[in-house]
Amino acid sequence: MKIDVLTLFPSMFEPVMSESMMWKARDRGLLDFQAHDIRGYAVDKHRTVDDSPYGGGGGMILKPDVLARAIEAVKADDQSPVILMSPQGRLLTHAVALELSRHARLILVCGRYEGIDERVRELAINDEISIGDYVLTGGELAAMVLIDAVLRQIPGLLGAEGAQDRDSHADGLGGLLEGPHYTRPAEFRGLGVPAVLTSGHHAEVDRWRRRQAIKRTWQMRPDLLARANLSDEDRAFLAQLMEDAGD
Ligand code: 4G0
Numbered sequence: 001m002k003i004d005v006l007t008l009f010p011s012m013f014e015p016v017m018s019e020s021m022m023w024k025a026r027d028r029g030l031l032d033f034q035a036h037d038i039r040g041y042a043v044d045k046h047r048t049v050d051d052s053p054y055g056g057g058g059g060m061i062l063k064p065d066v067l068a069r070a071i072e073a074v075k076a077d078d079q080s081p082v083i084l085m086s087p088q089g090r091l092l093t094h095a096v097a098l099e100l101s102r103h104a105r106l107i108l109v110c111g112r113y114e115g116i117d118e119r120v121r122e123l124a125i126n127d128e129i130s131i132g133d134y135v136l137t138g139g140e141l142a143a144m145v146l147i148d149a150v151l152r153q154i155p156g157l158l159g160a161e162g163a164q165d166r167d168s169h170a171d172g173l174g175g176l177l178e179g180p181h182y183t184r185p186a187e188f189r190g191l192g193v194p195a196v197l198t199s200g201h202h203a204e205v206d207r208w209r210r211r212q213a214i215k216r217t218w219q220m221r222p223d224l225l226a227r228a229n230l231s232d233e234d235r236a237f238l239a240q241l242m243e244d245a246g247d
Pocket of ligand 1 (some may be wrong): 041111114115129132134142
């Protein structure tokens, strides 16, 4: 996959993109990443990239000509989406990450200030994605979150265990959160490990994990249960949980 990022702060990507998974992806030829400096497309002697908004009010807006030139210089074809990282975008979810991972190439645009000129959005932006309902000082951190979520959907990046199938928010658990995990030692600061996990009864372990996933989802993200893929046995267990909490 090729990922091009347009940003005023290309050096922000360096430490993250040289970290383990990103580096592995680049080393194995699964990722061709490039950060492009939007300022490189400014033309005046001060290399101005922003201007005050028409109509007044605070803040600065990325100049349309500079951003449009940057996008046009990087864009190679019409199939690859040009995605604006924006708090107004559609929310990044597991499903969106999976959808984006199927593209051969992504072009991510990171705005700063109050945003970008609406005409560039109209003419050159194909998609707009938000990593959550909060405002950041720039789209760079949002782009890095998106890149991480998209790359770990690419087969062969997480090693043999293929943990992406089991992930919370993947379909491995039918849309449930994962339950608790334990590793050695068997006793830690007075706390033990559930006996079933050391029993060697694999069917019992599976059943316990399923129930823990249902319990955790109900406690932490009850909104996810409406869309979760639950069996009759799962539903009976959930009903019991809710009844027990009632008394
Ligand atoms: C474009 C993304 C970029 C428009 C970017 C702000 C939060 C996110 C930016 C704006 C960002 C997110 C309209 C304020 C830069 N903040 N939640 N800031 N507006 O993904």
